Each structure stands twice: as C-alpha cells, then as structure tokens.
Amino acid sequence: MEQQFSPSRPCRIEDVAQWDIETDVAVVGFGAAGSCAAIEARKAGAEVAIFEVAAAPGGSAALSGGEVYVGGSGGTSVQRAAGFEDSTEDFYKYLLMAGGPGADAARARVYAENAEAHFRWLQEQGVPYKGTFLPGKWLEPHTDDTLVWSGSEQAWPFSVEARPAPRGHTAQQDGWSAGRTLMEKLCGRAEALGATVYCSSRALALVTAADGAIVGIVVRIDGVPRYVRARRGVVLASGGFITNRDMVERYAPDALVCETPVSAGNDDGSGIRMGISAGGTAIQMDQFFATLPFFPPESLVKGIFINERGERFINEDAYHGRIAHYVLRQPGGRAWLIVDDEIFGRPMIHRDVTIAAVGESWEELEQELGLAEGSLQRTVEAFNREASEGRDPLFHKAASWLRPLTKAPFAALSYCRGDIPGHAFTLGGLSTDTEGAVLNEAGQPIPGLYAAGRCACGLPRWGEGYSSGMSLGDSTFFGRRAGRRAAAG
Amino acid sequence: MEQQFSPSRPCRIEDVAQWDIETDVAVVGFGAAGSCAAIEARKAGAEVAIFEVAAAPGGSAALSGGEVYVGGSGGTSVQRAAGFEDSTEDFYKYLLMAGGPGADAARARVYAENAEAHFRWLQEQGVPYKGTFLPGKWLEPHTDDTLVWSGSEQAWPFSVEARPAPRGHTAQQDGWSAGRTLMEKLCGRAEALGATVYCSSRALALVTAADGAIVGIVVRIDGVPRYVRARRGVVLASGGFITNRDMVERYAPDALVCETPVSAGNDDGSGIRMGISAGGTAIQMDQFFATLPFFPPESLVKGIFINERGERFINEDAYHGRIAHYVLRQPGGRAWLIVDDEIFGRPMIHRDVTIAAVGESWEELEQELGLAEGSLQRTVEAFNREASEGRDPLFHKAASWLRPLTKAPFAALSYCRGDIPGHAFTLGGLSTDTEGAVLNEAGQPIPGLYAAGRCACGLPRWGEGYSSGMSLGDSTFFGRRAGRRAAAG
Incomplete structure (x- = not known):
C-alpha cells in the first residue's frame, strides 16, 4: 500500500480515503525554516502541525555554528555597540555580490531592509545574544561572543563595492556549534505557541486537488501513512539534498569531490522533489557551499x-x-x-x-x-x-x-584533492517569491505550497559568494514569511 | 480561451473538448532530433505528426556547421580512408571525459558502440558525405570535405586518456554551415516517409490522462488551439533555452555574459517547461556551450x-x-x-x-x-x-x-568581456533514459513522454568538454531512439 507514495508523485485528493490529521498549516521539517514558519503561522492564528523525520527537532541547523547573517538599517544593536555602522545600501550591495550572476535582487532588497528587525525578533523569541564582538578571523566564535566577521566583507572584491561590517550574529553559547542553542529556543518557542510536533514522521507525498492546488500531505507516522489535510497550505522546510547522492550526481556533480556533507543526515532532497512533483521549478541546482x-x-x-x-x-x-x-x-x-x-x-x-x-x-x-x-x-x-x-x-x-x-x-x-575532505551543502532549490510561495516554470505561485530554507533557492545561491550565517539568516527570515503567507491561506 | 494554456501547466484530458488531430506519435520540433525521431517512428509503422513553430523546417541545426561527432568501432569509412583508427574504447573514454563530473556513462557507452552505424544510417537517409579529410585546425570545414578535428582530441588532458582521432563528420557542402544540407536531407526524408508536418505551429501544453500519462498535446495552428491526440506518445524535440532570457537568468546565469545565442531563434525552453510540467526533471541546467x-x-x-x-x-x-x-x-x-x-x-x-x-x-x-x-x-x-x-x-x-x-x-x-560577444547555447535539459523516455525525480519514465536534442540533457552536458558535432550527433542519434521508443507505445 505504502509503495504507492513517492515524493515525485503527488497523491490526488480523490485517492485520500480519509483525513487522519487536519490542520491549517502543515510544516515539513522542524529546523531553522520550519520552526520560524511555525512560530509566525501560530502568531497569525493558524493551527500548525509540524512533521519532522528525525526523532528530535532542530534539523541541520542545530549542528551548525548558529550564525545568522544580519545587519543594515544603520547596524544591529550589537554592531553599533562594537562601533560598526552598517547601512542598508552597503548590506544590500554585499548581498547582491554574494548572490553571483544569478542573484535575486528582490530577495536581497527585502532582506537588507528588514534584517535588523529580524535580529530583534530572534531576541524576542528568546534566543540569547551576549552582545559582544569577537575580533579576528574565525570560522565561528569559539567563545560565547555574539558578533564575528563571518564572510568576505573585508576582502577584495567585496570590500571595494560595499563598506565592510561584521554581520555574523551568534547565539550565546560557550564554544562552537551555537546552532544548538538557537534551535532549542526557536523550536521551543514554536511548541510553546501551540504548534503540534510529530517527530519520526516522514513526509511521503503532497496531496493535490484537481486544480493543482496543494491541500495536504501524506506522512508516515509509526509506520503507517497518514493523510494530513492542510486547509491553508503546506510549508516545505525539509532542507537541501546533500545527503542524496543520486541528486548530487544529477544536479551538482561538482560537489562530488566534497566527502563531508554539512547536514544532520536528512538533507535528502525530498522536499525539493515534492515541490517539483507539484509543478514547482528548482533553480541554481548546481550551486553549493563548500569549505576546506x-x-x-x-x-x-x-x-x-x-x-x-x-x-x-x-x-x-x-x-x-x-x-x-x-x-x-x-x-x-x-x-x-x-x-x-x-x-x-x-x-x-x-x-x-x-x-x-x-x-x-x-x-x-x-x-x-x-x-x-x-x-x-x-x-x-x-x-x-x-x-x-x-x-x-x-x-x-x-x-x-x-x-x-x-x-x-x-x-x-x-590541500590537494583527497588529502582533506571538503565539507558541503547544497544551495539550489525550489524557486519561490519573497513570501515563500513556490513558483512554477511560468513564475506563477502554486496555490497552497510554500518553501523556505535549503528546500528553496534563497538568498545564498552562489558557492563563491557565501558567508557564514547566510543560510540560517535566509532560513529563519524567509521561513517566517512563508509561515505568515501560508497562514493567510 | 487560449490564455488558459501554458507550457508549465498540462491540459487535463477531461478539458479536451474534442481531438482535432489524431496520430500515433506527435513530434514537437522539426530540427535534428525531431526529424530523426519522425523517420524512425514512421519506419516502425507509426503515424507521425510533426509540429514546428517556425515557418520552415530545420531548426537551429540548419544554421549550424552540420558536424556530427561520430567514430569508434575501428573507425567510420571516412576515418579509416584518412588513415585513422578509432577504437570504441578510446571514443568512449573521450565521451566520458567530455561529459565532465556529471557524465552519463550509459549514454556514452551506447553512443560509442553505435555511432559508426549511425553514420552509415545518416548516409542511407541521403545525407551526402564526400568522404575526404581536411587536415588542420578549423572551427568547421570551409571546404566541401567530410572529416575534421572538431574538439580537444589531440589536446591535454584528453589526449593522455584517449587515443585521438578526428570525429567531426560534415555533410558535403561548399563553405560553412553544412547544417543546411544535413537538415534538408533529414527533413525531406521524414516527409518522404509520410510524416505530416505542421509548420508555424506552436505547441502550447501537454495533455495528461488522470494517471499522469501523456496522451496528446495542444498546438496553436492558424491562431487556434488544436487538440492533438498522440496514441503512442509525444516526442519533445524543440531545442534548448538560450533564447529565453528568464530561464537563462534562473538556470544558467553564467551564460548571461554571452550575447550571441547559437539558435535559429526558437530555443525558448518551452519543451523543457512542458516536460517539467508533466513531472519530468531537468538536470545540468547550468551548463552551456560557449565560444569566442x-x-x-x-x-x-x-x-x-x-x-x-x-x-x-x-x-x-x-x-x-x-x-x-x-x-x-x-x-x-x-x-x-x-x-x-x-x-x-x-x-x-x-x-x-x-x-x-x-x-x-x-x-x-x-x-x-x-x-x-x-x-x-x-x-x-x-x-x-x-x-x-x-x-x-x-x-x-x-x-x-x-x-x-x-x-x-x-x-x-x-578577449576581455564586452570586446567580443560570446556565442552560446544551453546543454541542460530533461533527464531521459537512453531510449529517450523522460524521467521523473525518482528516475521513472513518464508514460507517453519522450525527449531528445537540446530539450534533453544528452551526451554533451559539460561546457568545458564540448566538441563540435556532439550536439548534432546526440540529437540525431538519440532522436532516432526516442522516435523508435515512442512508436513502440
């Protein structure tokens, strides 16, 4: 029976025997994008059910450095306290350069204008920020400080075009991997606001109405496929595809030289595949973050x-x-x-x-x-x-x-190939508008379908332009917007 | 009324008022892939209708140099007459290197083993080959000779891995652009075999049955949408997307620096979009041929x-x-x-x-x-x-x-940017098996849907590995296979 489900083939509403779970907004994945989508959808008054394939919340974000790339509007409180001004225009220019030849100006613009407010929002959700700046050049803070230089801001050619400021904002936590703290707070907040969380629950396929609109999702819970009705929409927030070798081979073969996926293990591309199955288009699929x-x-x-x-x-x-x-x-x-x-x-x-x-x-x-x-x-x-x-x-x-x-x-x-394993995650994903609506080839939204985080092709979409914190910044910021948009139905 | 049709949204069979045209195999595009698909489908006894958006047949292939990249099996008659041996293994190795990190070994294998026979088939269709070798290094023959060095065969690193042989086989025609002669013969042959050709006919959308199978296509003929029933299948052979600026921006932004599309003007990506709309997956979309x-x-x-x-x-x-x-x-x-x-x-x-x-x-x-x-x-x-x-x-x-x-x-x-316009066409497209069946994200064929030529991601799929003749070789060879497969229903 279950064999019939595939992320590559939507389930038609006429094949739904009964709705096992009903909600307003179904969120697939309880990581950075999913938690923020859930928070905003709840705040907008929607019922929210979150389906997370892992046994615990947090996603790949929980294993990360936890940096969020924010600035602009004159500077966040932390930037200003450390003596850095950060104009929205400089921030925007940097984001645009970082996006490379396929940069999305509209996305960079909305992010640059609202990132400082987004940082305050993160604080309001309970994410702790010590507020101090750690000078020097680091991968991420090894201390409990808040602010670091996390990209190419001071380096050519970026420094020529955009006045540099440090923008990597990290939750307060001793040592590396502050993503754990960030995600504890965001996931805890979503639960506190009343989102229902189903862990160890694998999304199998989207459910489509006759007109192509997305009206639900099939999820395997306790080994049994369950039909989930999502009255207002489904938010795909299940990560990228770096752990799906087959997809990497087809879409991002240059990433094959990197042996270490930057992932908690479930960046299997299933969200992207579900989006494609519903008529969504996936873009910049060759791009990936890499580091040595x-x-x-x-x-x-x-x-x-x-x-x-x-x-x-x-x-x-x-x-x-x-x-x-x-x-x-x-x-x-x-x-x-x-x-x-x-x-x-x-x-x-x-x-x-x-x-x-x-x-x-x-x-x-x-x-x-x-x-x-x-x-x-x-x-x-x-x-x-x-x-x-x-x-x-x-x-x-x-x-x-x-x-x-x-x-x-x-x-x-x-640093010859084979001597040091490259670390990578993917940047390509579903094409969305700045509200998170998944777009088809004609650039039109697919009713009821939203995506954020590495499921989507977001702000970071060019491996050569990436800076630490861009993926979490994008996931949390656009995750929120997708949650709000979905809640509006 | 017509506004309802989009290459990004299939037309459902229940929305088909009546079938205006009925055929076994509908071929979209009358260029290199489409003509060869039509020839083979007709030979297999299928009724064939070809829909070409331009007013005349030939597609972008008719404007090209007309080189077909073939060899292996010890060498074509022309290679051998000129004193070149060409083993299938050397040919295969070259094709594999040319495919880059995302090379498709199965496709390279079937091509290497059958390309010499394919050359004989082209001759059988009436394509004239003088049979002579033109030494030296050329973009394409400026004479009416048949064989030239058309790639990186003698150059590092290719020459180290695969014993070089010239493989660019060009139809006999004085001066450049022998694609005209090649396409006159192939299109003429398809018509002589009884394929029905509709020129100035724009494919608007695929028609899907309830189970997702492709059962036809909507085509605008004389300004009116016509419903075409394709009993055995639809072959998408309508070219790449280099003339679709929006698609280039989203999928292959690196190609934006090339100002001159290598195209007869209709490589608008509509075939790829239709394939995606039916659940097909598009791969290696960032890759493109470029030259200065x-x-x-x-x-x-x-x-x-x-x-x-x-x-x-x-x-x-x-x-x-x-x-x-x-x-x-x-x-x-x-x-x-x-x-x-x-x-x-x-x-x-x-x-x-x-x-x-x-x-x-x-x-x-x-x-x-x-x-x-x-x-x-x-x-x-x-x-x-x-x-x-x-x-x-x-x-x-x-x-x-x-x-x-x-x-x-x-x-x-x-050769600074802006001084000389780059010439480009796209290499990414629909994922297909070696018979031309369009594959969904799970790697399964979509019933009734086939693709070949630059609509598909074929043998040439890496800009840095391209050699002249690879696109036409791939289009004609895999076009034939798609036609045969579609005719088999």
Whole structure:
C-alpha cells in the first residue's frame, strides 16, 4: 500500500480515503525554516502541525555554528555597540555580490531592509545574544561572543563595492556549534505557541486537488501513512539534498569531490522533489557551499595558496568557502598553502593536515613539491617584494594580512584533492517569491505550497559568494514569511 | 480561451473538448532530433505528426556547421580512408571525459558502440558525405570535405586518456554551415516517409490522462488551439533555452555574459517547461556551450592567452569552446591572446578584434596593457624557453603548436568581456533514459513522454568538454531512439 507514495508523485485528493490529521498549516521539517514558519503561522492564528523525520527537532541547523547573517538599517544593536555602522545600501550591495550572476535582487532588497528587525525578533523569541564582538578571523566564535566577521566583507572584491561590517550574529553559547542553542529556543518557542510536533514522521507525498492546488500531505507516522489535510497550505522546510547522492550526481556533480556533507543526515532532497512533483521549478541546482577550513589560527591567512604551476590564484583573506571553490577547481585538484615558520600552526579543524614539503629554502620546497624550476621561487619573490610594500597588486589581499614569508623553514600544507575532505551543502532549490510561495516554470505561485530554507533557492545561491550565517539568516527570515503567507491561506 | 494554456501547466484530458488531430506519435520540433525521431517512428509503422513553430523546417541545426561527432568501432569509412583508427574504447573514454563530473556513462557507452552505424544510417537517409579529410585546425570545414578535428582530441588532458582521432563528420557542402544540407536531407526524408508536418505551429501544453500519462498535446495552428491526440506518445524535440532570457537568468546565469545565442531563434525552453510540467526533471541546467572563436587562422593557436595577472591559464590548442569557458572566468573578465608578427592574422569570425596593445618589446606590451611590471615578461620568457625545447610543462600544449614568440612587433588581441560577444547555447535539459523516455525525480519514465536534442540533457552536458558535432550527433542519434521508443507505445 505504502509503495504507492513517492515524493515525485503527488497523491490526488480523490485517492485520500480519509483525513487522519487536519490542520491549517502543515510544516515539513522542524529546523531553522520550519520552526520560524511555525512560530509566525501560530502568531497569525493558524493551527500548525509540524512533521519532522528525525526523532528530535532542530534539523541541520542545530549542528551548525548558529550564525545568522544580519545587519543594515544603520547596524544591529550589537554592531553599533562594537562601533560598526552598517547601512542598508552597503548590506544590500554585499548581498547582491554574494548572490553571483544569478542573484535575486528582490530577495536581497527585502532582506537588507528588514534584517535588523529580524535580529530583534530572534531576541524576542528568546534566543540569547551576549552582545559582544569577537575580533579576528574565525570560522565561528569559539567563545560565547555574539558578533564575528563571518564572510568576505573585508576582502577584495567585496570590500571595494560595499563598506565592510561584521554581520555574523551568534547565539550565546560557550564554544562552537551555537546552532544548538538557537534551535532549542526557536523550536521551543514554536511548541510553546501551540504548534503540534510529530517527530519520526516522514513526509511521503503532497496531496493535490484537481486544480493543482496543494491541500495536504501524506506522512508516515509509526509506520503507517497518514493523510494530513492542510486547509491553508503546506510549508516545505525539509532542507537541501546533500545527503542524496543520486541528486548530487544529477544536479551538482561538482560537489562530488566534497566527502563531508554539512547536514544532520536528512538533507535528502525530498522536499525539493515534492515541490517539483507539484509543478514547482528548482533553480541554481548546481550551486553549493563548500569549505576546506584552513584556519584558524588566523596567522595561516598570511600564507599563500599556490597550484601545481606554482602560481597563486586568490586573495587568501577571502571567506574560506570562497577559497575552497577556487582550490577545488585548480588543475589536477592540486593546491598547497605555503607558510613560513613565523605563521605556521596546525589548523584547528584539520590538525592532521598533510605537510607535503618542508624546506630551508624556496628552491628546496619547490623541488620537494615537484614544481617546475623557478615557478614557486618567482611567485614567492614577487609576493614578498610586494607584501613588504604593503600591496598585492595581483590578488588584492588586504594589507593587514600581507607579510613577506621569510623565516625558514618553509612548508607546504596539502590541500590537494583527497588529502582533506571538503565539507558541503547544497544551495539550489525550489524557486519561490519573497513570501515563500513556490513558483512554477511560468513564475506563477502554486496555490497552497510554500518553501523556505535549503528546500528553496534563497538568498545564498552562489558557492563563491557565501558567508557564514547566510543560510540560517535566509532560513529563519524567509521561513517566517512563508509561515505568515501560508497562514493567510 | 487560449490564455488558459501554458507550457508549465498540462491540459487535463477531461478539458479536451474534442481531438482535432489524431496520430500515433506527435513530434514537437522539426530540427535534428525531431526529424530523426519522425523517420524512425514512421519506419516502425507509426503515424507521425510533426509540429514546428517556425515557418520552415530545420531548426537551429540548419544554421549550424552540420558536424556530427561520430567514430569508434575501428573507425567510420571516412576515418579509416584518412588513415585513422578509432577504437570504441578510446571514443568512449573521450565521451566520458567530455561529459565532465556529471557524465552519463550509459549514454556514452551506447553512443560509442553505435555511432559508426549511425553514420552509415545518416548516409542511407541521403545525407551526402564526400568522404575526404581536411587536415588542420578549423572551427568547421570551409571546404566541401567530410572529416575534421572538431574538439580537444589531440589536446591535454584528453589526449593522455584517449587515443585521438578526428570525429567531426560534415555533410558535403561548399563553405560553412553544412547544417543546411544535413537538415534538408533529414527533413525531406521524414516527409518522404509520410510524416505530416505542421509548420508555424506552436505547441502550447501537454495533455495528461488522470494517471499522469501523456496522451496528446495542444498546438496553436492558424491562431487556434488544436487538440492533438498522440496514441503512442509525444516526442519533445524543440531545442534548448538560450533564447529565453528568464530561464537563462534562473538556470544558467553564467551564460548571461554571452550575447550571441547559437539558435535559429526558437530555443525558448518551452519543451523543457512542458516536460517539467508533466513531472519530468531537468538536470545540468547550468551548463552551456560557449565560444569566442579566436582562430582560424590556425597560426593564432601558437599564441598564448594571458589574464590580467600576466599569467597563462590553459593550453591554447584545446577546443575553442573549452578555452572560451576559461577566458570568461578570468578575473575581471579580462584576457588577451598574445601573438608575435610571425603568427599574427585577423581571426576569420571576429576580424575586427580589438588590438589592445602593440609593442616592439614585451616590456612595452606589458606597460600598454597596464599589467604588473615583469608579469608578462616572466610568462613569455618561461614560455619561450620551454617552447624552444618543445615542451610546455605547465599547460601541456602539444609540441606541434609550440613556438617561441620572438618576432617583433608583439600584439595583444583583446578577449576581455564586452570586446567580443560570446556565442552560446544551453546543454541542460530533461533527464531521459537512453531510449529517450523522460524521467521523473525518482528516475521513472513518464508514460507517453519522450525527449531528445537540446530539450534533453544528452551526451554533451559539460561546457568545458564540448566538441563540435556532439550536439548534432546526440540529437540525431538519440532522436532516432526516442522516435523508435515512442512508436513502440
């Protein structure tokens, strides 16, 4: 009986024997987007039922760093307290650049104008923010501080177009993975507001009316398919597709080189598939976040990445995920971070990084790496000369990270393919309007169907432009809007 | 009344007032894929109706160079006559590499094993092939010869993995654009076999039965929507989406930098949209063919491409479309072809190429281009030294194209963004099996729906791996299979 259900084929309303559960708004997935959709739908007076495939709430967001990328409107209270102004226009410009060639200006605009208010909303939901700024260059705070530089804001070319400000806002929690705190609060809030939560419940298929409108969902609960009527709408908030190998192969094959999914395990693409099955269109499906965390310690940012031609290829002070995309596409998948004894330290995440070569001279290092004679020597010579003058005319690394590499021994840390597993999650998903309505190929909303979070193609839609906090910022912000829109029916 | 139809929304069979036209197989589009589908469906005894939106048959294929990429099985008669052996395994390996990270091994396999027979079939349909080989490096034959090197076969890294053979087979026709002859023959053959052709007929929407099977299509003929019953199936063969700006923005934004669509004008994505509307899945939608034809004359291949850092970035003897992708992604969209007086000639297609700098010395050229001091000089010095030794250790350009650039004056031809319009067509499309059945997200065929040509994601699915003739080879070969499969019902 159950075999009949597939995320790729909607169940027709005439095949629904009876409604087992009735609600106004059905939310699929209880992570960042789902919890915020539920909160807003409840606040709007709608009955809300949440279906979460895992045994516990939180989704992939609960395992994350918990950063939310917000700013604009002159600055959040935290930005201002730390002495940073952040104009809406600068924030908007940064978001637009971060969106790459397929950027969605309308989405960037609405986000830039309302992100500061969104931060206050998060606080109102009970998410704790200490309010302090942690200087330096980090992947995420290792302390309980609130604000960090979390992207490429101070790096070329972003810094040229948009006045930099730190925008990674993190819930107060000692050590890494503040996503746990963020999600405890948001999920707790949704439950406190009266959303009914079904955990260990797998969404199997959407239910469609004869006119194509979405009127419910089939969910497996305790091993039995249950028909859920959603009077006002279904919000898909079940994450991306990085754990679905088949989908990655078909849609984002470049991500196959990354062996470590950034996921709690259920980013299986089923929400995207259900949306497609209802006539929704999925866009930017090739795009993904990737990282090869090569710092902290931040001293390593003063090193230079080179490829097998002995050439640099990026300003090393860019966001680590942007650098990862550049590293991954170097010829032969080969790249090394070149350091001297002064800046060397083992990277915090990959302490066992392969040290491919060590040498007392650049010539020795070059030979040990098997590079063409003179290639690395020429690169270092030019870099050192220019760095000592505080400039990087070829790659525009900011002066504060420029320092000649002169203290032997010199070393090459291997970022060649296979040596360090890449971490990735997907950015492509269902096309939606800024209210979360899922759009068909003609750009028209599918009645009763909404999506947010990595189910949808949101604000972050270009791997090279990603900054930490953009996915959670997008998921929580647009999750709220999808919940409100669904509640309005 | 007609407003109700959209390629993004199937028409339900219960909304069909009456069938205006009845046939076994309805083919949408009378280009390379559609004509071959029609021929095979007719041969299998099916009634065939073809609906072509343009006023005349031929599609974008009729404006093309008409090359068909075939080989394997020891070699076609033409390859063998010219002294080239071409093993199926070498052909297969090349196709697999050309498919990139998302390559479809099953498709490459069936093509490699049957392409030689397919070439004989094309001859049997009346496509004339003179049978002669034109040596050298060309975009397509400018003569009436049959065989040319049309890809990256002799270039690194392809040449390392697969023994090279020329595989671009072109219909006999004086001068360029032999696609005209190819399509005259194929379309003529389909008509001679009894396919009914409706030109100036726009497919508006698919017709679905209650179980989701495709049972027909709505077509606008003479301004009136007509309901077409297709007893055995519908073959979508209406091309890609390069002329649909909205789709390019959403799916292949990197292609926006190419201003010249390679299209007869009707690659509007409507076939892909109709397939999606029926539950089909579209894959590799970000991929596109691009070119900035920088030769002939082939002497220009002996030049070196550099970016604004004065660095080379590719072996210049690779396929021009592969080079275009590399050029387009250089920092700031800036790249130049550096030549000396010995090899200079105006490129045939872009005779008015901007000559960005001319100098009696490399220093002068470097200064005129505004490059960092010494950057170009170092690159040329290393290139010249190694070229004089017949090697290119960094980029692996084949020895036959290596020659030091020593004869002043030197010049830089501008391939900076905006100076030369890029030419592009899309490679992503509906996911199909090797018989042409359109697959849903679960990988299952949608009954009654088939696709081939650029409507489908076929053999060519990676911009960096494309070779001239792959799209027509794929369209004609898999078009035939789709026609046969549809006729089988």
